[in-house]
Amino acid sequence: xxxxxxxxxxxxxxxxxxxxxxxxxxxxxxxxxxxxxxxxxx
Numbered sequence: 456x457x458x459x460x461x462x463x464x465x466x467x468x469x470x471x472x473x474x475x476x477x478x479x480x481x482x483x484x485x486x487x488x489x490x491x492x493x494x495x496x497x
Contacts, residue, residue: 458466479488
């Protein structure tokens with residue numbers, strides 16, 4: 456299965472409002488969680 460550029464952007468946009476902060480403590484294995492905010496200058 457492959458994604459073209461349009462499908463990739465649609466997938467990313469569909470996930471941008473997901474918030475798993477209340478579930479992080481339930482992770483049972485070692486994990487690296489990275490969170491941030493990207494800003495762009497136009």
